[in-house]
Amino acid sequence: MSRDPSIPHIPPITGVEFVHAGGTGLCVRDRGPAGARPAVVLLHGTTATLGVWDEVVSRLGPGVRTLAVDQRGHGRSDRPPGAGYGAEEYAADIAALLRERGAGPAVVAGHSLGARNAVALGARHPDLVAGVVAVDYTPFTEPEVLDALHDRVRAGNRAFSSPREVECYLRERYPLLPAAAVRRRLRYGYRPAEDGWRPLAEPRAMLLTVEGLRRDFDAETRDIGVPVTLIRGEHSRIVSPRAFEATRELRPDVRAVRLPHLDHYVPEEDPVAVAREIHRMLDRVAVRGHPS
């Protein structure tokens, strides 16, 4: 009955709740003062969970209200019946959440898939979005980049014999992640199944999600009327220099930040820089006169 030494000690996932917004049950961590405006919504990338934002939340400090969300099909949120996993469905969930909580207009920070969803949300619902911080995802992503993402996502959908094997896999897949971030991905994103440890990310949802990324969002990026910051990791395998430049040409007015030494997984690789850009956006939209 004493702890099995072959099982690493996995700290608890605290303070989450299940919010039934617009029919989709979302696992959400709502932290900080309920009255702090604008709130910050945090949207993870494909196959990830709200846990990728832990260090960013901590760097944002106790004065900021954050809503970190497991998006549909991910983490501990619902995989709705026969559902779509395109920009529209992802954005509708977050719009329903913001309405349910009365938390808009919010700054929406998204990484990868979450960046696409943040832009889609801001373009469709400017009443709910005060600003967008889009981390390492832009329009004009090359088809072969998405082919490679598809292959990685599919290869990740397997049973691992142990939590340690999951950690080894994650270390290889995300080489620039600090060890604590790797353990966090294990803790938030995997659980024992019949045949071993498996990702919580729902396989069908992941494949539909990657297919949905093939529909480009250059129109939404062109049309979005709220302030946007773009961030790119210098060694990103997802956003090519070409795609980043094309996006800057599409929107020469938006703040574009290149972070050296980083790969695609910027929120976990450099949470300080991401928190700094979110704070900058909070300052900017407060000056623009959004409710505060």
Added chain:
Amino acid sequence: MSRDPSIPHIPPITGVEFVHAGGTGLCVRDRGPAGARPAVVLLHGTTATLGVWDEVVSRLGPGVRTLAVDQRGHGRSDRPPGAGYGAEEYAADIAALLRERGAGPAVVAGHSLGARNAVALGARHPDLVAGVVAVDYTPFTEPEVLDALHDRVRAGNRAFSSPREVECYLRERYPLLPAAAVRRRLRYGYRPAEDGWRPLAEPRAMLLTVEGLRRDFDAETRDIGVPVTLIRGEHSRIVSPRAFEATRELRPDVRAVRLPHLDHYVPEEDPVAVAREIHRMLDRVAVRGHPS
């Protein structure tokens, strides 16, 4: 984008966390002062979730620390790989949780399956258990009662076309439950799946759990050395008058309470009475000199 009126408004499930105790990730709601001793652990019945204790927790009051748990295979907790769902496995999870939290010795209140698990835990780990409140489950349950339970559990494992249809089903299955308790069972225990709304309770786990109930626990009930209170609903279809009397003969020293007008689902049907018995147990074990 406004709320779909065909979907009932489902309030959020707040303040839960995922505790990785002994290898099984358990969804737990840990409420009340961390220093309040003894803590009260709350174990639901077959197919249910920690939500069935909401009203009991509220009646226990803010001075009591409660740990309400989704047991393995139930709610949002893990369904561990190739796992067993007998008294031993259920009790081991709760023992690991109490050790992880440093929350023992605790009063363990269980309903139905949870009552069996509470007695098993108390018999195996008297160091972790200060007292047991066993609600509407005893040894000597007749095989035909478990056959009927098996059939109900199996019939409940299906897709429902809508949340409203789940509510209708639950109202019929649990006729004495207040409407709020029915909605709570929907909210905590169901979610959208590919083919409709389905119970979170894992089908294989449920069948193994009912099979596990066929191994009687008269020896544990005879041998358990910590104080025990037995509660029976007068119209229970699970604990027959004969089984209740046989248990009283086995342990004439334990407090046995019959509650009139109630069926099997006592914690939801009369949370005031259950909270009163838990408080009585807390007083009793404090007098016996457990750490306080």
